[in-house]
Amino acid sequence: MFVSAVVSSLQPVNQSERSLNVSSRARMTNLHDVAKWPIFSLMEVELLNSIHQACVFGSGGNEAIFTTTDGDVYALGNNHNSCLGLGDIQSTLVPRKIEVLCGKGVTLMAFGSGPHVVVATDSGELYSWGHNGYCQLGNGTTSQSPERMAPCLISSSLGGCMISQVACGSHHTLLLTDKGEVFAWGYNNCGQVGSGATANINAPRKVSSLLSGKRITALACGQTSSLALVDNGEVYGWGYNGNGQLGLGNNVNQPSPCRVSSLSGVVISQITCGYAHSMALSDEGILYSWGANSYGQLGTGNKANLVTATRVGTDIGRFVEIAATHYSHISSAMLQSGMVYMWGQCRGQSVTSPLPTKFTCLDDVFACFSSPAVTWRPLRFETFVGRRALxxxxxxxxxxxxxxxxxxxxxxxxxxxxxxxxxxxxxxxxxxxxxxxxxxxxxxxxxxxxxxxxxxxxxxxxxxxxxxxxxxxxxxxxxxxxxxxxxxxxxxxxxxxxxxxxxxxxxxxxxxxxxxxxxxxxxxxxxxxxxxxxxxxxxxxxxxxxxxxxxxxxxxxxxxxxxxx
Structure with a gap:
């Protein structure tokens, strides 16, 4: 809801009213400045202004999928392993429509580092495309045929549930329904699919075991590990645990969900995973981290791995948001005051304690300092020329x-x-x-x-x-x-x-x-x-x-x- 022209000097009422024009869309909190993401730098302003949500991914942050306010879906970039969903293997610097998804009401997007991409629509449909060597597309096969180049509708037994969240690790995918149930599929060599075994799963399968009867509210994936948050504040983890990223007090892999006992007695409200580390935020704003720490990504002031959840930034203030991505070893968090901190592998440098920045949102940390520069969640934003000056x-x-x-x-x-x-x-x-x-x-x-x-x-x-x-x-x-x-x-x-x-x-x-x-x-x-x-x-x-x-x-x-x- 910003006036759409820069006003250098505001005149009396009648003249001002003639010269000012207002956008009809409400500005969202923590808007991302799209200019910080190089892959969008050549796009036409009109198309930039229409972006509703976007994901940037790939080994160099060189691929992107985005939706527009008109309901269209576009892709651009290297197209490694046909991850752009365009039906071919051609790279492109000019956005091209993913025709099969246009008008479908895409609301959720996630990506693995294979790469593979999974999206969900507002009607409950689920599509996937890209690399499928480990069943990560969930279409019942490990086919590398041309069909995987374009979005394929995943047939699954979700029982007519709507989809609340999709999360991807390197080659596995988690899905959360509106009933609080978790489904998973893909690469399962470390038990990251949570099936109780280590065989790959080629179609969505419900994760049960200790999650049965519990209502899950959020999911997070590391490269080969998984976390789930229960509505009562409990956290469960499964998969690879060689760096202690499951927070269980040991380094033993877990093929079935186990409660993160080191968080017992703490009500957790947010969870997130990096490449091989995990973070959780309590409902009182206390930050915990555990797992791999070779780049200082735990924020503890050293590089020692931790197998149990440990408080971080106790003298900084109350945290309200945390962020990490399975693609990298960087962590970020925002205080109640709006101050954004980052730590871990920041453009090749190891930062072992939370470092204050001048950013106003966590997304900018990943655009400017993550290696590679990928989004930690789908961006939702609007932008237009001259907004900053305005x-x-x-x-x-x-x-x-x-x-x-x-x-x-x-x-x-x-x-x-x-x-x-x-x-x-x-x-x-x-x-x-x-x-x-x-x-x-x-x-x-x-x-x-x-x-x-x-x-x-x-x-x-x-x-x-x-x-x-x-x-x-x-x-x-x-x-x-x-x-x-x-x-x-x-x-x-x-x-x-x-x-x-x-x-x-x-x-x-x-x-x-x-x-x-x-x-x-x-x-x-x-x-x-x-x-x-x-x-x-x-x-x-x-x-x-x-x-x-x-x-x-x-x-x-x-x-x-x-x-x-």
Whole structure:
């Protein structure tokens, strides 16, 4: 939702309104700057602007698959092992359509280092192509015939389930359904498919054993290892364990899922795998790592391998996101403050402790410092020429007295803004600044319903599309977003609250979620409270809960089974 022309000097309202134009698509958090990925550098601007999601892969980061907002699917690059899905072996620097996938609603993409590619559609279809020497395409064969050059529909017994996630190791694939079940296929020499044996699996097969009856919420693959996260915060691993990447306290391979016992008592919310190391993030923002460490990828300050999960970056702050890829030995993580750190093999250098960067998202670490430069997850972004200059221009114009035409007063403090931008960005102000309302002719408006920090954060959001407040102020901003019908801002506030939740503020945040009818946030806060029940009920905030919210929590907790012996 950015103005699509750089405004060097904002003029009075009527002139500004004629010269400013707004994109209809909402900007997503942590947008990736596509210019950092060299493979996209020759693309036409119009096609660049239409990209919805993309994967960059290959031994040199020289292959890419991307979808557009129109539902088309393109590929470009070296086409090693026909991994572009174009039906031939020709390399291309010009994006070519993967015709069979256009209009199919591709939503999920993953790739192995063979390479092979697996994609899923919004209707539940699953396609694969590329190298198939180890059954990694899941089509029932190990065929290297021309059929593997183009996307092939995988027939499987998923029971009509929708697909929530796809993850690939070097030559094996994991799939997660919306019912929390895991299916796997491909190379299985170390047990990475989780079948209980080491024979290759040529079609999707359900991973059971200790995962039976559990609801899995996330998957991650190393080169020859696999991890699964259960909805109760437990982590299970299987496959190759020669570097301790399963976190089991030994170096013995596991052909069936085993619980990562070194994380017992910790509620994990995120997992990720590098080439031969693993990382996990707890729901309290604590980072753990284990496995291979020859490049410092564990972030422990040395190069010693670890066979059990160990805390990392304890003196840095609260982590909110972690990243790694089976293609490389680099690790990255983001703090609640937005600071991005990296460590491991950074462009050939070994960095053994988390190193602060100037990046604003984890994706940029992999574009600039990973070897090879591949994506650790599918990118979702939008971009257009001049966006960076535009962002800087709008940011510098916020609360700038020299070129503003409106002053908003709160608690005796002033904020200088521009009516044109407020009208373009917010329906509330479009209604306020109509000719038949008194506010349209005013140079100063006083706001009494909200605090200065909350309202300032809201106005700054209108200029930058980003929010920087602590979780407690995010509650007030959530109230404002709810009142002004700002759906995107409401989601940003919910994210801030999720990333900042702790034992002390859980009751307050949960009460706010109930009050503002933020159901997803309410469920998140409730789950955190149940996972830390003993500590939460002893907090002052819990003791001060209104009877209504206390009753709501206790009733829901009882239905959850929190009070069963």
């Amino acid at each position: 962002e800087d221009s709008l940011k510098s114009s916020f609360d700038n007295q020299e070129n503003s035409d409106l002053k908003i007063m709160l608690e005796g403090k002033s904020i200088h803004v521009h009516k044109a931008i407020l009208k373009i960005r917010c329906e509330h102000f479009r209604s306020m600044f109509q000719s038949h309302w008194d506010e349209d002719g005013k140079d100063v408006i006083e706001i009494t319903q909200y605090t200065y920090p909350v309202y300032r954060a809201f106005l700054e959001y209108l200029y930058t599309d980003s929010v920087s407040v602590d979780p407690e102020d995010a509650i007030g901003l959530l109230d404002l977003a709810n009142s002004y019908c700002e759906t995107h801002l409401k989601k940003l506030c919910e994210r801030i609250i999720k990333q900042g939740i702790n034992v002390e503020n859980t009751p307050t945040l949960m009460a706010a979620a109930i009050k503002y009818e933020a159901q997803e946030l309410e469920d998140f806060c409730f789950k955190f409270a149940v996972n830390h029940m003993t500590a939460v009920v002893q907090t002052e905030a819990f003791q001060n809960l209104d009877d209504y919210y206390l009753k709501e929590f206790l009733t829901k907790a009882a239905k959850w089974g929190a009070f069963k012996y």
